Amino acid sequence: MQRDLLLAGHGGQGILVTGQVVANAAMLDGQRVTYMPAYGGEVRGGTVHVTVVSSDERISSPFVPHPTAAVIMNRPSLDRFEPLLAPGALLVYNTSLIDREPARQDLRLVPVPANEISDAVGMSRAVTLVALGAYAAATGSVPL
Numbered sequence: 001m002q003r004d005l006l007l008a009g010h011g012g013q014g015i016l017v018t019g020q021v022v023a024n025a026a027m028l029d030g031q032r033v034t035y036m037p038a039y040g041g042e043v044r045g046g047t048v049h050v051t052v053v054s055s056d057e058r059i060s061s062p063f064v065p066h067p068t069a070a071v072i073m074n075r076p077s078l079d080r081f082e083p084l085l086a087p088g089a090l091l092v093y094n095t096s097l098i099d100r101e102p103a104r105q106d107l108r109l110v111p112v113p114a115n116e117i118s119d120a121v122g123m124s125r126a127v128t129l130v131a132l133g134a135y136a137a138a139t140g141s142v143p144l
Contacts, residue, residue: 001056003141004064008049008081009073009094009128011039018071018128019050026054034062047076054141069139071131073114075099082107092135094127110138 005022009015016037023035031054039048051064066086072078074097085091087106096115114130135141 002053002059003055003139004051004053004067004069005135005141006049006051006064006067006070006081006085007073007128007132008047008070008077010076011046011048013048013073014125014128015048015073016050018132019052021129021132022052023054026052031056032059034059036062047080049077049081069135069141071128071135073097073128073131078102090135090138092131092138094131096127108138110134 007015007019019035019037023033026033034053035050037050039046051062053059053062053064066084067089068086069090070081070085072081072091072093078093078098082102082104085107090108091102092110092112094114095111096113102109112131112134114127117130118124118127
């Protein structure tokens with residue numbers, strides 16, 4: 001079974017590292033994996049996203065035009081990627097930095113106040129891992 005995940009936010013949030021965590025977890029689980037990061041020259045503060053595809057069979061392409069799952073960490077990323085998600089896709093989104101509800105009615109939504117949670121446990125730099133935990137709990141696709 002093939003799974004794809006889009007992670008998006010701004011540079012400095014740990015988006016690329018979180019994608020590597022997902023890819024490594026899938027490899028440790030015996031799956032085949034592709035990891036495709038994308039970021040601008042400004043990196044810290046600019047838009048960053050990564051797509052991770054995992055499967056128990058060969059993966060024909062790392063390119064995913066309509067992801068079936070996404071972890072979105074800020075408003076500009078929600079504005080950019082919400083229209084691209086596949087119908088019925090899972091959307092985990094950070095309500096700490098996103099000031100609107102997703103507009104689409106055909107998505108499975110998991111709102112997470114990731115910044116508040118990571119601050120409450122004294123690990124503000126682990127905000128994307130909080131959102132990843134919500135994704136793992138919602139899907140069971142990433143071994144904890």
